[in-house]
Amino acid sequence: MKLGIKDGLKHIFYIELEISGDGINTFFNMCRKKDIIFFDVQHIKTGNNAVRARIARNDFFMIKNLVKAARVHIKVIKKAYPRYYIFRYRQHYSFAYGVLIAFVIIKLLGMFVWKVNFNGNYVYTDEYLKSYIKDMKVYNGNMLKNIDCAYIEECIRNDLDVTWASVEIKGSMVNVYIKENYSMNKEAVKSVYSDGEDIVSSCQGVVKKIITRSGTPLVACGDEVQEGQVLVSGRVAVTDDSGTELYQVDVCPDADILVHTVIAYDDILEREYGYRQYTKRRYSSLIIENNSGLIKLTKPHRRIEQYDIITQKYPLIVAGGIDTGIVIGVENRKEYKVMNDRYNDVQLEDILNERLQMYISHMEQKGVQIMDCRVNIDTTDDRGSCTGELEVLLPVTN
Numbered sequence: 289m290k291l292g293i294k295d296g297l298k299h300i301f302y303i304e305l306e307i308s309g310d311g312i313n314t315f316f317n318m319c320r321k322k323d324i325i326f327f328d329v330q331h332i333k334t335g336n337n338a339v340r341a342r343i344a345r346n347d348f349f350m351i352k353n354l355v356k357a358a359r360v361h362i363k364v365i366k367k368a369y370p371r372y373y374i375f376r377y378r379q380h381y382s383f384a385y386g387v388l389i390a391f392v393i394i395k396l397l398g399m400f401v402w403k404v405n406f407n408g409n410y411v412y413t414d415e416y417l418k419s420y421i422k423d424m425k426v427y428n429g430n431m432l433k434n435i436d437c438a439y440i441e442e443c444i445r446n447d448l449d450v451t452w453a454s455v456e457i458k459g460s461m462v463n464v465y466i467k468e469n470y471s472m473n474k475e476a477v478k479s480v481y482s483d484g485e486d487i488v489s490s491c492q493g494v495v496k497k498i499i500t501r502s503g504t505p506l507v508a509c510g511d512e513v514q515e516g517q518v519l520v521s522g523r524v525a526v527t528d529d530s531g532t533e534l535y536q537v538d539v540c541p542d543a544d545i546l547v548h549t550v551i552a553y554d555d556i557l558e559r560e561y562g563y564r565q566y567t568k569r570r571y572s573s574l575i576i577e578n579n580s581g582l583i584k585l586t587k588p589h590r591r592i593e594q595y596d597i598i599t600q601k602y603p604l605i606v607a608g609g610i611d612t613g614i615v616i617g618v619e620n621r622k623e624y625k626v627m628n629d630r631y632n633d634v635q636l637e638d639i640l641n642e643r644l645q646m647y648i649s650h651m652e653q654k655g656v657q658i659m660d661c662r663v664n665i666d667t668t669d670d671r672g673s674c675t676g677e678l679e680v681l682l683p684v685t686n
Contacts, residue, residue: 305342315358318354327343397460495512521541555673559630565627575617663676
């Protein structure tokens, strides 16, 4: 199969010909046999038997013998190829100056950072890493010579929870590669023989469960404990074969402890409340923002006192995915008026019940087991109240 210019480029790079003579049909048949492609063929409405067509440059050099055999005349009307443009304007000094200026501009732009890529980050977002390395002179528009890759790698390894980091400069891009530490947080990585903190009770109650993995338990199931009492000590005694204590070492205590206790619950909701009623007045502003500051373009309008602001921002990305550091957006202001209303008894009770269920759900997400819920809802006054107590099994951790 013959390979020619791509379909998307054939209307940009071509040679336009005028073909005349009595053997035009014969000429096209011969070209078709040789797999020579013509496109945009048009008949010239004159007295002569002539057509105008376009052809690729490689095919143009293959029709020389066919022109002689078919006895047609070929006239080149237009050459749309870059090399022909250069040859045509070879004596124009402005063209040479333009090429030189373009080279200088490209060279100057290549001295700056135009894109920063991050690879291997899952816990740390791109926005967080961009703000972190900005203090190390890594941002769009800064010169590449000011970037110290070795220093950035050392700072990332020391400050962030990563096991490996690498920074490279490739063209106008700075690529940052990291490997995050998935095993555990650095703050939680403690040796068994490091200084440990005791596990202390956060409430008053009765111990219902205690399973100690490290440390010395000081209470057992069924014991009553007070708030602030040590449940598991971070010191472990080391004994010999006879059971005599030799010395004590500090460890990081770890245990599963559940304490049966009672938590007071008190929630109050005013009967009168205010809500926002939006008007039809809307005002929009164009926002242009970069590292130097923010420009806001707004049409003159009447002053509004109470409004909500909804902002949409889009980073300006040029060809090749290069971030220019410029953000363009729209800020919309919606005017509203505060209106007053009152809850009835049913609404007060529904809202207080919903807030109680949300509180219980939040406690259960923390591992608290709800044993019993004893609350009372009162809606007789100008406010609604939900008071009582929750009987729970509360986990205790260090």
